[in-house]
Amino acid sequence: MKIEHFAINVSDPNAFADWYVKNCGMSVARKLEKAPFTHFLADSSGSVMVEVYNNPVDQVPDYASMNPLILHLAFVSKDPDADRSRLEAAGASFVVDETTPLGDRLVMLRDPWGFAIQLCQRGTPML
Numbered sequence: 001m002k003i004e005h006f007a008i009n010v011s012d013p014n015a016f017a018d019w020y021v022k023n024c025g026m027s028v029a030r031k032l033e034k035a036p037f038t039h040f041l042a043d044s045s046g047s048v049m050v051e052v053y054n055n056p057v058d059q060v061p062d063y064a065s066m067n068p069l070i071l072h073l074a075f076v077s078k079d080p081d082a083d084r085s086r087l088e089a090a091g092a093s094f095v096v097d098e099t100t101p102l103g104d105r106l107v108m109l110r111d112p113w114g115f116a117i118q119l120c121q122r123g124t125p126m127l
Contacts (some may be wrong), residue, residue, distance in 0.1 A: 005040060005049040007092045008115070011060050013037040016113060024075060024117075026050075031078045043075075051114045064114025068095055072108065072116035078125060080107045092117065 010016045017039035020026045025044040032038045038053040050073065054060065077083045080097070084107050086092060093109035095116070103123025110116055118126070 005051045007051040007053070009055050009058065010052050010113060010115070012046070012052060013039055013054050015054050016111075016115075017041055019090070019112060020050075023087055023092075028127075057105050063116065064092075064110065066116070068108050068110070068116030068118070072118045073124070074118040074120050076125075077107070077119035077121050080105055080121050081117050083107075084109065087117070 002101075003063040014037055016027075017028060018033070020041055021028060022028040023110075026041040027044075027046075029042045029049060031040070036053040036055045038051060041050045041052065042048070061071075075083075084094065084097075084110075087109055091112040093112075095110060096109045098106075099105050105119075105121040105123075107119040108116060109119070112115075
């Protein structure tokens with residue numbers, strides 16, 4: 001089977017989607033103009049989607065208080081320093097910058113809502 005999307009319940013899906021479109025190269029594949037304001041955001045390859053919505057059936061997790069290793073959205077980055085600077089200028093906050101024993105550079109940030117974003121520069125690309 002092929003994964004179609006990964007879903008995230010967020011406080012403000014319109015603003016969340018707008019930020020990711022403007023700052024992470026995503027595009028809106030489909031959206032609802034009324035509650036729960038669902039947006040399907042496609043990555044720059046067009047083959048991976050993230051669904052964001054505000055569904056009051058359950059709570060929006062307190063992403064800012066979660067360890068980013070519990071849940072994060074990872075993007076391939078050719079230049080983590082430039083991407084980090086650009087995202088911080090757009091309201092993201094820095095968490096950690098590390099290099100793994102395999103030579104992978106992983107820069108963890110939080111978006112303006114506290115959701116964790118990882119910038120991945122792999123020692124050996126996986127995609």
